[in-house]
Amino acid sequence: MLEVALRHRFGPRPRQAGAEPDGFSLDIAFAEPTSGVTALFGPSGCGKSTVLAAVAGLLRPQEGRIALDGVALLDTARGVAVPAERRRCGVVFQDARLFPHLSVETNLRYGLRRAPAGATGPGFEEVVALLGIGPLLGRRPGRLSGGERQRVALGRALLARPRLLLMDEPLAALDAGRRAEVLPFLARLRQGAGLPILYVTHAMEEVDALADRLVLMQAGRLLAEGTVEALSLRTDLPLALRRDAGALLPCRVLAHAPERGLTRLGFAGGELTLPLREDPVGTRARVRLRARDVAVATEKPQGLSTQNLLPATLLAIGEAPSPHEAFLRLRVGEAELLSRVTRDSVARLQLAPGRPVWAVIKAVTFDRAGGAAL
Template identity: 70%
Template sequence: MLEVALRHAFPGFLLEAAFTAPTPGVTALFGPSGCGKSTILAAVAGLLRPQAGRVAVDGRVLFDAARAIALPPERRRCGVVFQDARLFPHLSVEGNLRYGLRRAPRGAAGLDTAEVVRLLGLEHLLRRRPVALSGGEKQRVALGRALLSRPALLLMDEPLAALDAARKAELLPFLARLRERLSIPLLYVTHALDEVDRLADTVVLLQGGRVQASGTPEELSARTDLPLLAARRDAGAVLACTVLGHAPERGLTRLGFSGGELLVPLEAVPPGARLRVRVRARDVSVATEPPPALSVQNVLPAVLEAVEPGPPHQAMLRLRLGASVLLSRVTGDAVRRLQLAPGMTLWALVKSVAFSHDPAPP
């Protein structure tokens, strides 16, 4: 279990945040800039000494103000990856990786060099110097160096924030692959929702130095009482799906989830693979009767659980499909015209989904 409870006052800002998360797994600290995400990461790493609080990983106490425990950074066994890779420019990629390995405690378990190189796709880069690497390649090397130090906790402070869209798309699959292989907890700071969907097992939602909510991406994405998520243009429900099969002649893949099935554009993943998709609220319409022939592939029966007010002239519908929830953003006029009220049976018309997680083995 990762346990964090911190209180620290800065001029004009108070951090007062507490959360727990299961280990191993990826815990994402998510929120707008200035909400305290990086400060929490610095406190866990030992780069900031909070005025009060406690940090522990699987029962090992790293910091406890009440008991005057504050392990120095070098004894916390935290591998840290920052926005900028901070590689040694005079060393090759291989030399930077070896530096990480030299910092590993004697006898500590962890990934070996060959596996790190393979997982992060560094084979063809080993002889290069950092100046000859792209931004995404530098971050992969920095991550490999941190992993080879055999950390008990891996900390990543917005590692993709400085990358352009192409380099970010290049690095995300490596992080997703690593997520499946790691047996240590990972604390990941980001303000990008696609990174949360792709990587997180637990999400800690932060605003103004305080925790607004925590839970799985599936749980938090379906909540309409969290403006940091529900008010976004890309707000929507995250569904854990299993690939049921393919129809290549139609260009479609069939996904199963706990509330039914979805037909999506053909994906090159094997049947039985698990993946996570985001169904955006703006891509879900509703009908009060089963609609006739449509271009929309997915028409799912649902029960209207709630009608939540949104921005002017809009509303958010919470739709129950078995054990799952979908969100639908509609106009206030549609609510009045269709006389939508909780308890009604509706048909959810899902126009598209966003794949947000690389497939994992069944």
């Protein structure tokens, strides 16, 4: 378990009682399992990187406690503050921070030399294969693309045999093409590294592709925490204001029909059809089903091009960002979906909780999580 409780203020304090404080204050507490990927998510300036710096030991907060598997790394009340170099946290920043005068191989082996004696973890060849950086070993950082540099920085951090991997918006400085290059390697890392990862980002596609759990932040405070799938259904959170708001569904590839250009996915609510993918049958995946792409019908539609017609039950009708719209929460088998419709549709169709409906979803609307198999 990673336990974090921090209070810290940047900037001057108020000069008199009752005055509004100046600067930025952080006051947050959460606890997450030491397995998988936990994403710190929120807008720029909400304190995500400050939390990560405190966990790494790069920032000494004014008050707080940080513990990993019951061992305190920081406890200001008891005067405990383990130095950064002894916390065994591997840190990957936005910029790779490689040694420019050393080759890729030498940069990697520097990380290996920093590993504590007797520490277990992936070996050099395993990390090189995991990140696909074998052809780069003889180059220097100046001859690498941004995506290649980030993969090397990841490798160096892994070879230091950390107990916790901290990633501070590692893809923020990359263009869309380079992000698409690195995301599959991060997804592979998530499966193969076997160590907990705390991942800072403000990009939802990275959360969809990588995160198991989400810590949602705003203005230095915790708004919500939980699994990514559960929080994707919360219409009371700022996530609902996004155009990509909608359910994130764990799926498995069931079959391909190359002659029709289609792939079938199985999920807890049944099956979904989408354009043909290359992933082998049995591959686990997640798809984001945007609420604005889910229509509802009170009778089973006929003669449609849409292939995904799912029987559902309307669970609730909630507020949407626009007063003229509403979120419908739908039960489909053992899964739940969101649909975003106009208030006029709610009245015209006489929609009410408990009513059976059909969820209508075009195959081409699916957003595959980061375009990468998980």
